[in-house]
Amino acid sequence: MELREIMTEMDFVVTEEMSMNKAMELMYQKKWNLLPVTDEKRLPVGVFTRSSLYRMISDGCPLSTSIEKYINHHVETIEIHTPFEQIEKRVKSSKVGTGVVLNDDGTVAGILTKTDMVMSLFKSVNSLQTVKALKKTLETTLKYAYDGIIMADEKERIQMVSPPFLDLFNLQQDELLNKPVDKVLPKIDLKKVYKTQTAEVSDMMEINGINYIVQRIPILEDGKVIGAIGKVMFRQLNEVSELFKKLQRAESKASFYHQQYNEAESARFTWEHIWSVNSYMEKLKSSAAKAAKGRSTVLIRGESGTGKELFAHALHNSSARSKGKFVIVNCAAIPEELLESEFFGYEEGAFTGARQKGKIGKFDLANGGTLFLDEIGDMSVALQAKLLRVLQEREFYRVGGTKKIHVDVRIVAATNRDLEEMVKNGTFREDLYYRLNVISLQVPPLRERREDIPYLTQKLTEELNKMLGTTITGMEKDTKEALFHYHWPGNVRELKNILERAMTFAEHGKIQLEDLPDYMLKAMPEKRQDRSISLVENAELETIKKALSEMNGNKAKAARMLGISRSGLYEKIRKYQLQ
Numbered sequence: 001m002e003l004r005e006i007m008t009e010m011d012f013v014v015t016e017e018m019s020m021n022k023a024m025e026l027m028y029q030k031k032w033n034l035l036p037v038t039d040e041k042r043l044p045v046g047v048f049t050r051s052s053l054y055r056m057i058s059d060g061c062p063l064s065t066s067i068e069k070y071i072n073h074h075v076e077t078i079e080i081h082t083p084f085e086q087i088e089k090r091v092k093s094s095k096v097g098t099g100v101v102l103n104d105d106g107t108v109a110g111i112l113t114k115t116d117m118v119m120s121l122f123k124s125v126n127s128l129q130t131v132k133a134l135k136k137t138l139e140t141t142l143k144y145a146y147d148g149i150i151m152a153d154e155k156e157r158i159q160m161v162s163p164p165f166l167d168l169f170n171l172q173q174d175e176l177l178n179k180p181v182d183k184v185l186p187k188i189d190l191k192k193v194y195k196t197q198t199a200e201v202s203d204m205m206e207i208n209g210i211n212y213i214v215q216r217i218p219i220l221e222d223g224k225v226i227g228a229i230g231k232v233m234f235r236q237l238n239e240v241s242e243l244f245k246k247l248q249r250a251e252s253k254a255s256f257y258h259q260q261y262n263e264a265e266s267a268r269f270t271w272e273h274i275w276s277v278n279s280y281m282e283k284l285k286s287s288a289a290k291a292a293k294g295r296s297t298v299l300i301r302g303e304s305g306t307g308k309e310l311f312a313h314a315l316h317n318s319s320a321r322s323k324g325k326f327v328i329v330n331c332a333a334i335p336e337e338l339l340e341s342e343f344f345g346y347e348e349g350a351f352t353g354a355r356q357k358g359k360i361g362k363f364d365l366a367n368g369g370t371l372f373l374d375e376i377g378d379m380s381v382a383l384q385a386k387l388l389r390v391l392q393e394r395e396f397y398r399v400g401g402t403k404k405i406h407v408d409v410r411i412v413a414a415t416n417r418d419l420e421e422m423v424k425n426g427t428f429r430e431d432l433y434y435r436l437n438v439i440s441l442q443v444p445p446l447r448e449r450r451e452d453i454p455y456l457t458q459k460l461t462e463e464l465n466k467m468l469g470t471t472i473t474g475m476e477k478d479t480k481e482a483l484f485h486y487h488w489p490g491n492v493r494e495l496k497n498i499l500e501r502a503m504t505f506a507e508h509g510k511i512q513l514e515d516l517p518d519y520m521l522k523a524m525p526e527k528r529q530d531r532s533i534s535l536v537e538n539a540e541l542e543t544i545k546k547a548l549s550e551m552n553g554n555k556a557k558a559a560r561m562l563g564i565s566r567s568g569l570y571e572k573i574r575k576y577q578l579q
């Protein structure tokens with residue numbers, strides 16, 4: 001077989017001067033992950049890859065920037081007349097997924113991907129025996145193929161499957177090998193081609209936030225189907241096409257404002273959006289859902305990034321006021337002198353130089369709905385007095401106004417400050433504190449519910465795959481451990497940010513240790529010598545120790561804090577020999 005028959009020919013030219021926009025468009029149209037860059041004589045000077053593109057985006061380069069500085073000058077090349085056996089050997093040992101094919105005169109002819117190679121091997125198959133003989137070769141090649149590939153024999157039983165396929169569907173090889181393909185993978189629907197004997201491509205499907213399509217190819221011998229191949233394409237689809245769309249969207253300011261407009265004044269989240277497997281969190285959610293039904297003011301406490309705002313959204317959505325507006329005021333973000341008019345609005349001509357027309361305040365806006373006062377601990381004492389009056393009387397005056405305005409607003413407030421301490425030192429009014437603190441919800445920090453880390457990681461990866469258009473199927477074991485042991489001062493927000501960063505930079509389908517920020521890796525503890533207790537047990541032990549010390553050894557209180565029964569706690573104390 002000739003290399004020319006299996007490679008993908010390059011019928012266009014990419015030079016160093018090409019803009020990022022054009023390069024991206026080519027990657028999208030051609031579905032290539034790598035573009036060979038040449039000089040004016042078509043001699044190779046480097047390659048522009050998906051990670052080069054990501055680097056340009058993360059550096060904030062405008063779309064018109066030339067790709068020159070982001071070219072990788074290391075090029076893996078293959079001469080066009082290389083014998084097939086040698087190509088096979090090179091492909092198997094090479095770490096890169098795509099090679100650049102050169103003509104005899106050194107100019108670029110095209111590219112050869114590992115998937116091209118696998119498919120070519122199938123083309124040369126002409127009997128079932130050969131399929132079996134090729135198995136070893138294919139398995140090694142498959143290991144590095146970029147797409148998910150599955151192969152079934154004439155009895156429709158799975159004979160081979162590539163690692164990206166297993167990653168995408170979160171399956172182990174044993175669960176598939178020798179099993180009937182339509183039983184274990186009905187969605188792939190490979191059975192079809194045994195009947196139709198013709199290759200076809202599926203519609204777009206979705207799993208874990210990742211879009212994919214399946215190409216179904218029958219292997220024919222003497223007019224009979226002796227096997228079938230399913231090729232699941234997902235990486236190119238998502239990474240290039242979504243990125244392309246996203247950038248185009250980002251370019252359009254109009255769409256940005258449109259989105260802002262849509263998001264304002266409506267609560268977007270419900271209890272289902274608060275992901276947790278921690279028993280205390282589950283209880284907190286159900287108490288909050290009960291509180292939502294009443295009229296009382298709710299105060300949500302907890303460190304920054306723990307999900308207080310999410311709780312406020314869900315509270316509003318499950319209350320009788322869900323049809324009304326959900327208005328957010330971040331008390332720390334508004335300048336002191338504007339806070340009053342933000343809250344209460346102002347009458348026409350209230351200030352010299354003010355806008356001619358009056359302005360409606362947040363209290364007015366939230367009438368019939370919920371007003372979420374975020375960072376309430378950061379409000380000045382003077383404004384606290386005014387807020388207290390509205391809460392007591394349910395009435396207020398606009399700035400510069402003389403007419404009393406009556407409102408029906410439910411207040412949900414949140415803070416990460418120590419309000420009790422602030423009351424003591426006079427920076428927070430005691431009477432307002434009691435007004436707000438009718439129902440109080442304490443959202444625990446992430447490090448005190450470590451079992452949520454793997455769960456949130458999985459759910460956030462799915463969400464981010466959709467948002468970023470990436471195809472991350474999981475992470476390496478040591479990376480999971482690093483996340484698990486980190487102390488998470490920024491809580492879920494920090495976890496989300498770290499995942500977003502890692503998913504943007506991950507070169508492979510799985511997040512690796514090197515994709516995590518340096519500051520996190522430095523904070524990693526030395527590897528434990530004693531592996532006799534599992535990571536989850538270790539976290540449980542740490543959480544119990546902390547609860548006991550916080551409650552000064554009072555087991556009943558510690559059990560309540562942990563959301564477990566007293567006997568449950570005693571059992572754990574015995575298990576970990578804690579006294």
Ligand SMILES: Nc1ncnc2c1ncn2[C@@H]1O[C@H](COP(=O)(O)OP(=O)(O)OP(=O)(O)O)[C@@H](O)[C@H]1O
Binds near residue numbers: 274276304374
């Ligand atoms: N349990 C959770 N499930 C899903 N997403 C979460 C969860 N907790 C927090 N998040 C996400 O983490 C980010 C921070 O959450 P949020 O803004 O609600 O925190 P906060 O406690 O209000 O923070 P701050 O005090 O800094 O305002 C958001 O993107 C939110 O969607």
